[in-house]
Amino acid sequence: METPNATEEYEEYSYNLGKNYNGQAYMCNPIDINNFSKKFLPSFYYIIFIISIIGNGVVLLVVYKFEKLTTVTNLFLLNLVASNIIFTLTLPFQAVYHSNQWIFGEALCKLVNSACYFGFYSSVLFLTLMTFDRYLAVVHCVVANKKRRSCYALTLSSAVWSISLLASLDSFIHFTVEEDPMYGLMCEDLSDLKWKVFGLYKQFVLFFIFPLAVFVYCYFRITLTVMATRMVGKHRTVRLIFVIVLMFFAFWSPYNIILMINENRDSQQCDERLSYAEYVTSNIARLYFCINPVFYTFLGRKFQNHVRGVLMNQGSCLTSHLTISGSSRTLA
Incomplete structure (x- = not known):
């Protein structure tokens, strides 16, 4: 009896990978998709990592220098930044x-x-909590x-962290390392059908x-309230609200819609367009949950003024430093 070689083992792996939730086989070769991810995702993750660290760092700096850390809004914002940093720190490993x-x-x-899921979930819930708090205010x-x-x-922050931790526990339980004959060691979710559907x-x-x-x-109620008042700059406030909702919907919706389409489609044939779409939309969502504090705060006029103040202060310090250095060189 012949021992199967690596190619035969990989064909068996591809066949098992190409089964839908009903156990029906369809032909779906993952090689092209894996090559696509290998070519584009590492650099994309490194770029997101750098942008996120800088963006969230600026938010922390501005809040620390110009705001009271004990206010409700800023406590929620600091927790949101923390959840995004937790998520961001997983990106170099994924790259x-x-x-x-x-x-x-x-x-x-x-x-x-x-x-990764803990940061995802807590970020979503803190954005939701900040929205509800703004509605109350x-x-x-x-x-x-x-x-x-x-x-x-x-x-409320403690409740969000607890819910997010419970929601991410199944990932800690079910992810494991297995060796694939074609791709080597793989860190994958090996949970059964019921857990996959439940998680989805x-x-x-x-x-x-x-x-x-x-x-x-x-935000609908906030818009009605703002428009009914004589608030100065109310149109700017409504525009800001619209942008925040639009950003959430534009970055987070496509990934969830693609997941549900993949789950509920009847075709037994693998649609590679959906596979590519899932890759792309999932990483658009990753981008949003790394930099959403930047969207949430940079759009506000007060925060823009704070950032402008930081830049002016840094510019003044830099100018003074260069002047002193130049004078020293002249005297030498």
């Missing part, structure tokens, strides 16, 4: 993985992927002034439909 194979071992396979300002205290923010609908309902409903309702 190395997509450029070659998983070289970091079983423990980091579980930790990196669970941290504008639409129910009398009640909000009595209830919006530091303990309120800390309690959990993400779709709790971290897409629910936040989107909160966004639309809260």
